[in-house]
Amino acid sequence: MQCGEARKHLYLRHKPGSEGVAFPMAAEAAQADAHVENCPPCQQFFAAEEGLEDFLRERAPLEKAPASLRERVLASIAQERERLGNRSRWFVFLRRRSITLSLVSLLIIGIAGGLWLNRRRAPVMPEQLTSVLIDDHVHSLPTGAEIASSNHNVVQSWFDGKVDFSFHLPPTSDQSLIGGRLCDLRGRQAALIFYQHPQSRVSLFVLDGSDVVLPEDRLISLDGKSCFMGSRKGYNAVLWKDRGVLYGLVSDARSADLLQLAAQF
Amino acid sequence: MGQRFKVIRGKRTAEPGQENESLELPAFEEALVAHLDHLFAFALRLVSGQRARAEDLVQEVCLRAFRRYAGLRDPEKIRTWLFQILVNAHINEYHRGSHEPPVVDVELSEALLDRAPTPEEDLFNHLLDDEVKQALDALPVEFRTVVWLSDVEELSYKEIAEVTGCPLGSVASRLYRGHSLLRERLREYARRRGLMKE
Numbered sequence: 001m002q003c004g005e006a007r008k009h010l011y012l013r014h015k016p017g018s019e020g021v022a023f024p025m026a027a028e029a030a031q032a033d034a035h036v037e038n039c040p041p042c043q044q045f046f047a048a049e050e051g052l053e054d055f056l057r058e059r060a061p062l063e064k065a066p067a068s069l070r071e072r073v074l075a076s077i078a079q080e081r082e083r084l085g086n087r088s089r090w091f092v093f094l095r096r097r098s099i100t101l102s103l104v105s106l107l108i109i110g111i112a113g114g115l116w117l118n119r120r121r122a123p124v125m126p127e128q129l130t131s132v133l134i135d136d137h138v139h140s141l142p143t144g145a146e147i148a149s150s151n152h153n154v155v156q157s158w159f160d161g162k163v164d165f166s167f168h169l170p171p172t173s174d175q176s177l178i179g180g181r182l183c184d185l186r187g188r189q190a191a192l193i194f195y196q197h198p199q200s201r202v203s204l205f206v207l208d209g210s211d212v213v214l215p216e217d218r219l220i221s222l223d224g225k226s227c228f229m230g231s232r233k234g235y236n237a238v239l240w241k242d243r244g245v246l247y248g249l250v251s252d253a254r255s256a257d258l259l260q261l262a263a264q265f
Numbered sequence: 266m267g268q269r270f271k272v273i274r275g276k277r278t279a280e281p282g283q284e285n286e287s288l289e290l291p292a293f294e295e296a297l298v299a300h301l302d303h304l305f306a307f308a309l310r311l312v313s314g315q316r317a318r319a320e321d322l323v324q325e326v327c328l329r330a331f332r333r334y335a336g337l338r339d340p341e342k343i344r345t346w347l348f349q350i351l352v353n354a355h356i357n358e359y360h361r362g363s364h365e366p367p368v369v370d371v372e373l374s375e376a377l378l379d380r381a382p383t384p385e386e387d388l389f390n391h392l393l394d395d396e397v398k399q400a401l402d403a404l405p406v407e408f409r410t411v412v413w414l415s416d417v418e419e420l421s422y423k424e425i426a427e428v429t430g431c432p433l434g435s436v437a438s439r440l441y442r443g444h445s446l447l448r449e450r451l452r453e454y455a456r457r458r459g460l461m462k463e
Contacts, residue, residue: 007378012437045378051386052444056416059390061398065305069320073301073327074294080331149356153430157353160329166336171430 001028003042006035010046124212129248130230130237132185136192137203137235137250145179145194155180159191167206167245169193170265176202202251202261209246214239223263229255238262293334296343297327303418304347310413311355313402322358326351345420349428352410378441389451391460400450408443415440 009032036042147158155177156169162182172195180193183205190207219226228239236258238249249262304326308319329350337346389397401409410429414420415436420428425436455461 004379011378011441012434048385048448049441049444052389052448053416055386055389056412057419059392059394059397060401060413060417061309061394062302062306062417063309065301065323066320069305069323070298070301072320073297073324076324076328077294077297077331080328151356151430153349153353154356157357 001031001035003035003039003045006032006039006042007045010036011049126212126214126228126239127230129212129239129246130228131232133203133205133237133239133248133250134230134232134235136183136185136205138233140183140192140194140203144181146181148179150177152177155193163189163191163206165206165208165245167191167247168242172264197251197253197261200251200253200257202249202253202258204265205246205248205250207246207248208244209241210244212239212241212246214241220259222259225262225265227259227262229259231255293331296340297330297347300344300347301327303344304351307348307413307418308351308355310401310409311351311406314398322351322354326354329354344418345424345427348414348418348420352428355406385448385452385455388455388460392451392454392458396454397451400447400454403450404443404446408439408446411436411439412443412447 009029013029036046147155149155149158150172152169152171156167158180159167159182176195176197178194178196180191183190183192185205185207188207190205193204193206195202195204214226214228216226219228221227222240225240225242230237230239235250235252236255238255238258238261240247240262247265249258249265251258251261253261301323305319305323308322308326309316312318312322326347330347333350337343401412404412407429411425411431414425414428415422422433422436425431426433429436431439452461
């Protein structure tokens with residue numbers, strides 16, 4: 001085994017928590033260890049790396065947060081707590097009131113409930129949604145991305161505070177993520193995330209799925225996810241729900257390929 | 266793994282956003298204050314020593330963390346989680362204001378590792394604190410992040426991968442390339458001060 005190869009094996013292992021890195025076979029790892037044990041230049045290589053690490057641990061500038069920052073941070077959190085606390089106290093106040101207030105509360109709830117029932121949207125069927133998503137996919141260009149990045153954390157963070165639901169964007173190992181933007185699906189707010197695979201463009205729509213009904217008898221089980229598959233105009237869509245959030249993957253890729261992609265989410 | 270500081274685990278009986286009378290319990294603030302110095306020191310390096318920007322960044326991160334605290338599954342991992350929020354907040358800000366192309370990751374190859382550096386920490390120990398700071402700040406931010414989290418904060422590859430959203434192989438590669446660049450810059454300072462021959 002040559003120096004470069006032995007160093008590569010050991011560099012990936014020289015720190016804890018490296019599980020998941022493509023490790024050599026046990027025999028190769030043993031060869032790498034044996035090589036370094038008998039190779040002064042390799043020993044010097046690792047001594048230099050460790051020396052620099054020790055140097056930084058000792059000499060890196062660990063400047064303390066100024067007291068004014070500590071105060072600013074605690075004040076801003078206190079302000080946020082105050083906002084939440086006011087809401088809390090309002091509920092306590094209502095709980096402790098007499099029957100009169102309870103009746104008033106009931107009345108308010110009744111009115112609110114009536115308004116809610118009146119405004120409640122009819123359940124959305126997956127066929128309708130599939131058509132809307134496919135239409136949007138056909139007319140959306142990744143060049144219109146408002147956040148362009150292949151880093152899933154960056155893209156997910158960009159949506160923080162911009163959409164009324166929280167969702168999880170998994171990491172992609174193949175750099176296929178392009179970016180994303182907000183979109184309006186006939187009055188319904190959604191996050192739209194773009195991926196580019198070698199053969200096809202893929203759109204991931206994420207939206208509040210509380211009123212979307214996926215019929216159980218038509219769902220396909222995919223790695224613990226229950227998915228609905230639909231198609232239109234030569235495009236395929238896979239829909240699934242997770243904690244009230246609806247995810248819709250759309251592409252002109254074959255349905256089997258799209259299902260395979262959906263399994264990664 | 267370094268255990269230089271521990272998470273203070275308060276009795277968290279209320280989550281932000283929940284209507285609960287025990288919202289006064291400052292478990293979150295206790296945990297945050299325990300990590301504030303480390304958060305600030307890392308933020309300072311991310312913004313190349315600009316104190317006002319670092320303070321604004323840390324304040325923003327703390328508020329974001331408070332709003333998302335309910336989503337933190339394992340309070341033991343609050344340090345990694347805070348660093349992750351910090352890196353994301355910085356990337357968002359950085360992407361808005363920077364025209365620099367991002368660093369291209371390369372595999373940790375045998376050719377890359379072929380050159381053997383010499384241990385020079387004795388020599389580097391004669392450098393001034395400001396020179397060490399400047400050498401660190403001159404690294405591309407992607408390398409600076411990994412070097413700081415690995416060598417100063419002593420996070421594992423796996424934790425750094427979580428913070429940066431990079432694959433483990435890229436973390437190892439960035440660490441090595443960051444070390445190589447940093448060594449060159451430290452040598453340059455040593456030469457300028459006559460500690461080392463040209």
